[in-house]
Amino acid sequence: MLTLEKLTVQLGENRYCYNLCAGVDRVSAILGKSGSGKSTMLNVIAGFLRSTNGELQWNGQSLLGLPANQRPVTTLFQQHNLFSHLSVEQNIGLGINPQLKLTNEDHSSINRTLDEVGLHGYAKKNASTLSGGEQQRVALARCLLRKQPVLLLDEPFSALDESTRHEMIELTRNVIQEHSLCVVLVTHNSDDAHMLNAQLYELTEGELIKQN
Numbered sequence: 350m351l352t353l354e355k356l357t358v359q360l361g362e363n364r365y366c367y368n369l370c371a372g373v374d375r376v377s378a379i380l381g382k383s384g385s386g387k388s389t390m391l392n393v394i395a396g397f398l399r400s401t402n403g404e405l406q407w408n409g410q411s412l413l414g415l416p417a418n419q420r421p422v423t424t425l426f427q428q429h430n431l432f433s434h435l436s437v438e439q440n441i442g443l444g445i446n447p448q449l450k451l452t453n454e455d456h457s458s459i460n461r462t463l464d465e466v467g468l469h470g471y472a473k474k475n476a477s478t479l480s481g482g483e484q485q486r487v488a489l490a491r492c493l494l495r496k497q498p499v500l501l502l503d504e505p506f507s508a509l510d511e512s513t514r515h516e517m518i519e520l521t522r523n524v525i526q527e528h529s530l531c532v533v534l535v536t537h538n539s540d541d542a543h544m545l546n547a548q549l550y551e552l553t554e555g556e557l558i559k560q561n
Contacts, residue, residue, distance in 0.1 A: 351394070351499055351531050356403035358386075358393055365389055365555040366403070369533075373498070376525065376532040378542035380560075381552035387535040390552070391501045394533065396420050407499065423497040427504040429488035433477035437463070440476055441491045462490045465527075466520060482513035486520070493524065500525070502534040506541055518544045 353369040365386040371377040379387050392398040394405065396417030405412045412420050431440045441459050442451050451459075456472075463471055466486040476484065485505065492500060502521070506514045522545055525532055536542060542549055549560035 350406075350408060351533070352404070352406045353390075353394070354404040354406075356390075356393060356405050357401050358389055358398060359401050360389065363555070367393075367557055369550065369557055371531050371533055373529050373531045374526065376534050376542070376545045376547035377550060378534045378536060378539075378545065378547035379550050379552055379557070380536065380539060380542065383537070385552045386555055387552055388503055391424065391503050391533065391535055394420075394499070395422050395424050395501060420499075421497045422499040422501060423492040423495045424501040424503060425485075425488055425492050425505045427507055429484045431476040431484055431487060433475070435476055436472065437468070437474050437476060437479070437487050438472040440487060441494055444491045444495055458494060459490075462494050463487075465493065465524070466490045480513075481509055482517060485509065485513075485517055489517075489521070489524065493528065498529075498531055500530045500532045502532060502536075504536055507536070507538065514541075515544075521545065 351371040353367045356367040358365045367390050369377060379390065381387050389398065393400050396415065407421050438459050439449055442449050442455065445451060445455050460472055463469060466489050468483065468486050506517055509517060518541060534542060534545065534547060550557045551560055
């Protein structure tokens with residue numbers, strides 16, 4: 350269980366206070382207008398921003414004292430953040446070893462994960478040759494290889510065309526079930542949330558409100 354209790358962030362004149370209980374095998378979808386603080390919440394959970402008050406826990410253990418790279422969290426962004434001059438395997442491998450000193454087991458793990466996201470045989474392809482949907486699948490594979498129980502989705506489908514978007518949502522739904530992930534989705538599109546059978550929350554005036 351991921352728990353946010355009066356988790357407060359002050360950014361200039363904007364103050365946000367988050368209360369959320371997000372369980373495993375379920376998507377908690379955060380809806381709200383642009384600038385309402387949706388991505389800010391994900392950045393605080395991931396450790397990219399510091400809170401000024403409140404509590405953030407995973408299974409009863411506080412995460413607030415942990416740096417980002419030690420939190421049980423990985424994030425799939427709208428922008429896939431791939432290096433275009435590197436291969437698919439190298440882009441994923443950076444999440445294992447920043448110097449790309451990969452073992453045989455690492456290579457095998459990368460290939461297995463690529464198979465899982467529908468990219469069998471793509472390991473040696475250059476990232477710049479991939480379509481938008483393929484690049485997002487690579488980014489998802491990179492998240493999965495980190496083997497963290499909490500997956501944050503920051504508008505991951507909004508830049509995709511309609512057909513690819515539906516494919517990625519279906520893939521994400523299968524991955525959540527297969528890996529028993531706790532997922533927090535930020536989106537402006539309620540259809541994405543409904544397709545993932547998500548519990549809906551509206552972020553308004555800096556606070557989360559659970560929807561029926």
